[in-house]
Amino acid sequence: MLGLRHVALASALCCAGLAQAQVPAPGVTLYGLADVGITSVSGLRNGTVTQVASGIMEGSRWGIKGNEDLGGGYKAIFTLEARVELDTGANSNRPITGTQLSDRFSQATLLGLPSDAALGLPLGTVQGTVSKVDLALANEYGVNVGATGNRAFDRQAFVGLITPVGAVLAGRQYTPAYETFGTYDIMATQSALSAGQIVQFPAVFEIRTSNALSYRIVKDGISGSLMYAPGEVAGDSGAGRLLGINVGYTTNAFSVGLGYNTKNNELGDKSLTSTVLGASMNMGSSKLSGLVTTIKDDNPNGFSTISNLIAPTGSPAPVVAFGNLVESKFIDAFKQDGTLFHIGYRNVTGPHTISVAYNKYDDKRPANADLKSYGAAYTYALSKRTDLNAVLVRFDNSANAQVAPGGNGYLGGVTASAGTDSTGLALGIRHRF
Numbered sequence: 001m002l003g004l005r006h007v008a009l010a011s012a013l014c015c016a017g018l019a020q021a022q023v024p025a026p027g028v029t030l031y032g033l034a035d036v037g038i039t040s041v042s043g044l045r046n047g048t049v050t051q052v053a054s055g056i057m058e059g060s061r062w063g064i065k066g067n068e069d070l071g072g073g074y075k076a077i078f079t080l081e082a083r084v085e086l087d088t089g090a091n092s093n094r095p096i097t098g099t100q101l102s103d104r105f106s107q108a109t110l111l112g113l114p115s116d117a118a119l120g121l122p123l124g125t126v127q128g129t130v131s132k133v134d135l136a137l138a139n140e141y142g143v144n145v146g147a148t149g150n151r152a153f154d155r156q157a158f159v160g161l162i163t164p165v166g167a168v169l170a171g172r173q174y175t176p177a178y179e180t181f182g183t184y185d186i187m188a189t190q191s192a193l194s195a196g197q198i199v200q201f202p203a204v205f206e207i208r209t210s211n212a213l214s215y216r217i218v219k220d221g222i223s224g225s226l227m228y229a230p231g232e233v234a235g236d237s238g239a240g241r242l243l244g245i246n247v248g249y250t251t252n253a254f255s256v257g258l259g260y261n262t263k264n265n266e267l268g269d270k271s272l273t274s275t276v277l278g279a280s281m282n283m284g285s286s287k288l289s290g291l292v293t294t295i296k297d298d299n300p301n302g303f304s305t306i307s308n309l310i311a312p313t314g315s316p317a318p319v320v321a322f323g324n325l326v327e328s329k330f331i332d333a334f335k336q337d338g339t340l341f342h343i344g345y346r347n348v349t350g351p352h353t354i355s356v357a358y359n360k361y362d363d364k365r366p367a368n369a370d371l372k373s374y375g376a377a378y379t380y381a382l383s384k385r386t387d388l389n390a391v392l393v394r395f396d397n398s399a400n401a402q403v404a405p406g407g408n409g410y411l412g413g414v415t416a417s418a419g420t421d422s423t424g425l426a427l428g429i430r431h432r433f
Contacts (some may be wrong), residue, residue: 026069030433032062036086037389037428038099041096043415044101044422049096054086055409056428057190057379057389061155073164081156083410091154095406095413096429099138101201101404103418104333104367106134109260111329119322126181129326138332140302155208166217171211176225176244176272180259183248184278184291187291191377192405192412192424193390195342195359198373198395200403202334204295205274206261209242223248228429231264238268238302254281269299272336290343297336306330337364351381363401369418370403385433391426 037056041049054060070076083091108127112404116126151157151172158171174182187194188265197207212229224247231240241264248257256279266270276289304327311323344357360372375393382388393405395412397419405424406412415422 023189026067028064028066028087030062030064033058033060033430034086035060035409035425035428035430039407039426041412041425042423043395043404043420044097044413045100045416047063051096052087053407053410053426054084054088054093056391056426057377057406057408057430059155059409060084060086063153063156067162068326073162073200074108074115075162076159077162077167077169078159079156079401080153083409085157091152093410095404095411097404097413099132099135100414101138102414104369104400105137105330106130111333113329115328121322129310129322133309133326135289136306136309144280158212166215167331169212169214169216171212172208173212173214173227174208175206175242175261176214176227176246177259177261178205178207178278179225180246180248180257180278181274181291181293183255183257183288184276184280185342185356186238186289187377188285190408191389192393192407192426193357193359193373193375193377193391194408195340195357196372198359198361198403198404199295199338199340200406202297202300202336204272204293204336204338204340205256206244206263207244209263212242221250223250230271231266235269239266241268242342252282255279263301265299265301265302265304267299271299271301272297285349286345286347287321288343288345289343290317293340293342295336295338297334300331300334300336303327303331303334333367335365338362339364353377353379353381355379358378367400368398369401370398370404372396373405379403386429386431389428389430391424393424395422395424397421 033398035056035058036054038052040048040050052314061081061083063079065079067075067077081176085093108130112132115127156172158169158173160167160169173188182189185195189196209229211232212227214225214227216225229242230237233239242261244261244414246257246259248255259276262273263271273296274293276291276293280287280289304328307323310326339362341360342357346355355377358374361370363369373393377391380388395403395405397403397415399419402414402418404412404415404422407426
């Protein structure tokens with residue numbers, strides 16, 4: 001969320017056969033990436049917080065991949081890739097701010113809910129109910145990062161067949177729109193400077209999806225992929241379904257690409273839809289890259305269970321009505337309509353890599369939670385597999401925005417209050433094997 005050293009996605013594309021010449025010799029390979037460092041983030045409830053974190057530039061992981069030459073231009077391939085947190089040894093993490101959500105998701109008045117008195121409820125009932133829902137959302141919808149749902153291989157798990165006319169894969173994979181985003185983000189989704197960091201929750205991309213079937217091809221500089229991931233809901237083929245496509249054209253001098261994802265929610269209604277248009281230009285040791293992403297979601301996924309959380313089956317009618325009211329307000333709050341802009345520049349001179357970027361999210365919802373980030377990243381290559389990294393980034397939150405810097409392998413969480421800005425400094429070491 002590749003080239004540009006993004007090992008996870010580069011590995012996925014390589015194994016998918018987008019460039020058959022890149023497929024390694026037949027056999028099974030153990031591979032991975034270890035990335036850890038120290039970060040300092042300002043603007044949080046406890047002030048400035050310093051911590052050791054895994055995934056400064058890229059999420060730490062290990063995996064197994066392999067292929068078999070079947071002859072006649074056919075190869076069988078597979079990839080199994082798991083997350084690992086170097087700071088704790090676990091396979092999941094939380095941001096510094098834990099289960100805290102932005103004020104507009106956690107304060108009853110900002111959600112547009114009536115007061116306790118207006119609803120004839122005991123004092124504290126409305127806010128207490130919102131807090132209960134917030135905790136459930138934080139545990140379920142992305143504030144936690146890692147192998148949820150008992151997925152041992154949370155990052156990737158697929159098998160495929162490369163043919164003379166493209167590759168077909170089945171399993172858990174990166175989505176087409178996210179691959180396009182990662183290609184034209186100058187940071188290749190690495191570090192807090194990546195454009196995706198300012199739109200981390202609610203997420204504006206389906207980064208990976210399970211139960212996916214995809215077709216990929218590259219020929220004469222033209223690349224493309226199609227993806228279909230059924231929701232696998234009995235009696236409703238549209239519920240939870242994801243469709244995606246991307247196309248690109250690359251030369252030695254420039255590259256352009258378009259990616260599109262659309263996913264239905266658990267009720268079969270059209271939900272998160274992301275469209276990415278990107279372009280880059282190579283100038284010898286330098287590269288200039290930019291992208292525009294539009295995000296739309298009128299029917300957020302997974303929110304139809306909120307009313308049942310508040311009013312279980314058999315509850316009195318007034319309680320059910322209250323549960324439906326709270327559910328509708330949360331659905332409205334989590335709707336998305338915005339545009340993400342990114343422009344970045346990178347220069348590589350010997351072992352030194354310097355990147356600068358500017359990112360802006362134009363939020364078109366009533367919440368109008370606009371924000372922007374900008375900064376610089378520096379990498380010093382000790383070898384082809386090991387490097388030192390430094391990232392300095394500033395998040396400018398508008399009056400209703402509340403995002404704090406994280407890293408590729410973890411979310412930054414939220415600032416102390418809406419409109420509070422944040423600065424992140426990270427120093428780390430990354431090793432590939």
